[in-house]
Amino acid sequence: MSLIRLENVTKVYQLGENQFSALKGVNFELQRGEMTAIVGVSGSGKSTLMNIVGFLDRCTSGQYHFSGRNVSHLSEEELAKIRNTKIGFVFQSFFLLARSNALQNVMLPLFYRGTPRAEAMEIGMRMLEKVGVAHLAGHRPNQLSGGQQQRVAIARALVGNPEVILADEPTGALDSQTGNEVMDLFANLNREEGRTIIIITHDKEVSRRCRRTVTIRDGMIASEGHT
Numbered sequence: 001m002s003l004i005r006l007e008n009v010t011k012v013y014q015l016g017e018n019q020f021s022a023l024k025g026v027n028f029e030l031q032r033g034e035m036t037a038i039v040g041v042s043g044s045g046k047s048t049l050m051n052i053v054g055f056l057d058r059c060t061s062g063q064y065h066f067s068g069r070n071v072s073h074l075s076e077e078e079l080a081k082i083r084n085t086k087i088g089f090v091f092q093s094f095f096l097l098a099r100s101n102a103l104q105n106v107m108l109p110l111f112y113r114g115t116p117r118a119e120a121m122e123i124g125m126r127m128l129e130k131v132g133v134a135h136l137a138g139h140r141p142n143q144l145s146g147g148q149q150q151r152v153a154i155a156r157a158l159v160g161n162p163e164v165i166l167a168d169e170p171t172g173a174l175d176s177q178t179g180n181e182v183m184d185l186f187a188n189l190n191r192e193e194g195r196t197i198i199i200i201t202h203d204k205e206v207s208r209r210c211r212r213t214v215t216i217r218d219g220m221i222a223s224e225g226h227t
Ligand SMILES: Nc1ncnc2c1ncn2[C@@H]1O[C@H](COP(=O)(O)OP(=O)(O)OP(=O)(O)O)[C@@H](O)[C@H]1O
Pocket: 013, 014, 015, 020, 021, 022, 040, 041, 042, 043, 044, 045, 046, 047, 048, 049
């Protein structure tokens, strides 16, 4: 059974009087443990697709099956619950809280789950260790390099033990060396922990390191390749 299965998914944005079709019937399947790149020119619909896959937004029509369950018609509340337990997000611009240190940023998702503080600290430190920045736990984001900030953001995405990691241009703000190191991290999470990973990227180096590349063009899947 596929972990993620989209059937004829569309997304129509309403812009005042006008409508814009950002996704025009996407069929997409992803197995557990896959590491996939999504590529395509700016405006082709990559983030729109990721938002739907990650339960941040709903499709306008079509079906979404997650882990065999039809989630197309779930309420906002039910979607949020799946999102919070199954999905970890990583973004190009990290989105760390400026006034909180690395450990506090990583612990944040656990607060929302009501994890006791001591336990959250322990898990948070373990995640920082995993991504190689435990020694920077007390640093605020402006005291960290871009690569270190992205590691903290990845630790935060991992803290809830998500099955799926969705990353939107995770290396976009990094130099190529640092971007490569972040990709090593994703590759390890995929290989050693079996995490399912989707990475949106413009970078050929990044897509080359994923086993599968899906190209989106004008709101549709244009082609697929395997390496
Ligand atoms: N909230 C919105 N309201 C209206 N139109 C939107 C909205 N979000 C995205 N769009 C439009 O949908 C299309 C797809 O946007 P999307 O963000 O998915 O592109 P993308 O492939 O992620 O591009 P980029 O590489 O620049 O991030 C674009 O034409 C965009 O203008």
